[in-house]
Amino acid sequence: MLEVAVLLSVGRHPASGRAVRADRDARALELALGLTDGARVHAIHAGDPGEPALRDYLGMGLAELTVLAARDCDVAGVLAAHLGRLRPAVVLAGSRAECGEASGMLPYQLAHALGSQLIANVVSITPLGASARVIQALARGGRRALHAELPLTLTVDWAASPARMSAYGVARRGRIRTIRIAAAACSAPLIPADWRERSAKVRPRRLRPLVQGSASERLRSIAPVRASGARLLDLDPPQAARVIWQYLLDEGLAEAGQPRPAASSGEGGL
Amino acid sequence: MRRDPRAVRQVRDPVSGRIRIDRSGAPAGVAAVGAVRSGASPTPSAELPQVTIEQPRSIVIAVPDLERGRLTALDRDLIGAARVLADAQRGAVWVVVPSGCTDDLGRAGADGVVRYQEPTDGTHPPTVLARSLVELAKRQRASHLLFADTLTAGGDLGRRVAAQLDVRPAARVIALSAGEAVCLSDGGRREIGRAPPRVLLVEAGCAEPVTGARHQAAALPDITLPREGAVVDLGAVAVDRSAVALTEAELIVSAGAGVSDWAAFHQLAARLGAAEGASRVACDLGNLPRDRQIGASGSVVEPRGYLAFGISGAPQHLQGIARCERVVAVNSDPHAPMMQRADLAIVADAQQVMPALADLIEREKPSA
Numbered sequence: 001m002l003e004v005a006v007l008l009s010v011g012r013h014p015a016s017g018r019a020v021r022a023d024r025d026a027r028a029l030e031l032a033l034g035l036t037d038g039a040r041v042h043a044i045h046a047g048d049p050g051e052p053a054l055r056d057y058l059g060m061g062l063a064e065l066t067v068l069a070a071r072d073c074d075v076a077g078v079l080a081a082h083l084g085r086l087r088p089a090v091v092l093a094g095s096r097a098e099c100g101e102a103s104g105m106l107p108y109q110l111a112h113a114l115g116s117q118l119i120a121n122v123v124s125i126t127p128l129g130a131s132a133r134v135i136q137a138l139a140r141g142g143r144r145a146l147h148a149e150l151p152l153t154l155t156v157d158w159a160a161s162p163a164r165m166s167a168y169g170v171a172r173r174g175r176i177r178t179i180r181i182a183a184a185a186c187s188a189p190l191i192p193a194d195w196r197e198r199s200a201k202v203r204p205r206r207l208r209p210l211v212q213g214s215a216s217e218r219l220r221s222i223a224p225v226r227a228s229g230a231r232l233l234d235l236d237p238p239q240a241a242r243v244i245w246q247y248l249l250d251e252g253l254a255e256a257g258q259p260r261p262a263a264s265s266g267e268g269g270l
Numbered sequence: 271m272r273r274d275p276r277a278v279r280q281v282r283d284p285v286s287g288r289i290r291i292d293r294s295g296a297p298a299g300v301a302a303v304g305a306v307r308s309g310a311s312p313t314p315s316a317e318l319p320q321v322t323i324e325q326p327r328s329i330v331i332a333v334p335d336l337e338r339g340r341l342t343a344l345d346r347d348l349i350g351a352a353r354v355l356a357d358a359q360r361g362a363v364w365v366v367v368p369s370g371c372t373d374d375l376g377r378a379g380a381d382g383v384v385r386y387q388e389p390t391d392g393t394h395p396p397t398v399l400a401r402s403l404v405e406l407a408k409r410q411r412a413s414h415l416l417f418a419d420t421l422t423a424g425g426d427l428g429r430r431v432a433a434q435l436d437v438r439p440a441a442r443v444i445a446l447s448a449g450e451a452v453c454l455s456d457g458g459r460r461e462i463g464r465a466p467p468r469v470l471l472v473e474a475g476c477a478e479p480v481t482g483a484r485h486q487a488a489a490l491p492d493i494t495l496p497r498e499g500a501v502v503d504l505g506a507v508a509v510d511r512s513a514v515a516l517t518e519a520e521l522i523v524s525a526g527a528g529v530s531d532w533a534a535f536h537q538l539a540a541r542l543g544a545a546e547g548a549s550r551v552a553c554d555l556g557n558l559p560r561d562r563q564i565g566a567s568g569s570v571v572e573p574r575g576y577l578a579f580g581i582s583g584a585p586q587h588l589q590g591i592a593r594c595e596r597v598v599a600v601n602s603d604p605h606a607p608m609m610q611r612a613d614l615a616i617v618a619d620a621q622q623v624m625p626a627l628a629d630l631i632e633r634e635k636p637s638a
Contacts, residue, residue, distance in 0.1 A: 099457065101462065103438070121422045147504055148394075232604060235617070235618055240616045251596050
């Protein structure tokens with residue numbers, strides 16, 4: 001039986017600002033619930049057990065949600081201790097919280113503490129006994145397959161399939177199990193005293209790269225010039241096709257002689 | 271509070287000896303000199319003042335994401351941010367890149383370049399690279415490590431490094447000075463100002479890219495990545511590119527009111543391996559689903575390549591493709607705004623060009 005722990009946080013509705021399920025965490029839960037061959041899903045939240053938004057997760061088909069009642073502290077240590085006892089084969093989490101510092105560090109801290117491998121931005125997972133095959137989403141729509149030994153920590157982002165709707169009746173019937181946390185275990189500050197937290201200020205956006213040089217160079221940089229080498233051509237269709245194809249090849253947007261590989265750019269490099 | 275510009279930005283023009291106020295907005299000192307020099311020469315890149323930092327007091331490590339071996343705009347901001355931290359303590363910026371990087375890193379602001387060979391034996395790069403970077407940082411007593419806060423590249427790598435160094439990194443850094451890193455938090459509603467920690471994950475616009483000076487970019491000893499078997503990279507997976515979200519796509523073929531032969535359009539998109547997009551008119555007519563609409567009321571996309579067939583280019587549509595790198599337009603009207611926007615504009619009937627292009631691709635790609 002594959003033990004899967006899903007870390008769930010409370011999100012915020014983008015329009016109304018009300019507390020709701022966090023979309024990335026809900027996608028992580030969706031991935032866990034989609035594991036067919038007998039995975040046992042442990043849904044875990046660290047925070048306030050009375051938070052009504054937790055029912056949104058229960059409504060996705062969970063019988064029980066464990067809440068570590070740690071409030072107003074950095075929960076990384078609390079979660080690491082709990083997961084250390086539970087020893088799940090797979091830990092799933094959204095890549096970043098919607099509220100609070102939201103640094104996206106929690107999965108990494110847990111993976112480091114638990115000594116498990118971490119794979120970011122996962123879209124699918126297939127368990128294979130003591131290992132798993134994982135598909136990772138890359139920039140520009142690329143996908144990469146990885147074969148990883150368990151235990152694994154996986155983060156989930158927008159590339160994963162959207163979460164199912166939350167059913168009201170199921171949400172009402174689901175049980176929230178509270179685990180009390182000793183005050184000593186909950187001492188790390190959420191925001192250290194020497195950090196200055198304030199409302200986000202609207203900052204000026206840079207409109208164009210800064211150009212230095214003579215007056216004529218600066219003028220040229222702000223003038224609405226067309227892209228370098230821009231061309232306007234009047235051609236018959238076969239010639240036009242030939243010119244477009246050559247342009248795509250020159251710009252590396254297409255490759256002749258073989259189909260384009262799925263992950264051909266950008267973040268595929270790392 | 272009023273500021274005295276002379277106290278902040280006064281520089282002496284080395285050629286004429288006159289006192290000027292540098293309004294370029296670049297870091298004080300080198301940039302102002304560079305501005306004067308480059309103005310005097312027709313090829314500024316050849317004459318950029320060389321900056322050499324002898325015996326740096328500290329090392330700042332910057333790890334750019336790179337796209338096809340070249341620095342992205344975010345990477346240039348990242349190295350600019352590393353310069354902000356390094357210049358405050360007369361330190362050097364070391365840039366860590368794979369050996370395939372072809373860009374001019376000295377001009378981007380690198381004092382030293384550390385290269386590594388990308389693993390080809392299926393080792394998952396971030397796992398081993400993070401470990402090597404932690405070793406490098408400890409060996410050189412690097413004061414800061416900077417990464418681009420992207421999901422699967424720099425952000426992943428930087429968080430691994432931060433976890434191993436046991437620091438709380440500054441993530442989503444949107445502004446940076448020597449004394450304070452400003453991080454977006456709470457989904458962008460709040461911000462946190464804190465002293466720059468050892469690991470920073472920066473966003474675009476966090477600092478100005480380096481212009482007007484050439485740094486040394488000395489080749490430093492390469493790092494060798496260890497082998498690792500726990501995570502094995504099985505390579506790229508073929509995906510149905512037309513099903514990929516438009517905002518993720520690399521190449522988009524888009525149709526507007528000027529397209530009537532939809533079979534040819536779908537065939538072309540499939541053969542190019544491109545995602546399908548459409549203008550509002552094409553979606554209104556029901557020719558493509560609404561989630562394929564590009565523009566102000568649809569998706570704002572930033573693919574590397576955008577092929578527009580029969581789209582005249584309403585302002586709302588052009589807004590949606592403002593950040594496309596390369597735009598090819600085929601339209602029968604040479605005066606359409608889309609033709610002004612395009613890098614390659616072809617005056618022809620889309621109905622005839624689409625099948626011609628699809629046939630050409632079929633001939634050029636026998637294995638596809």
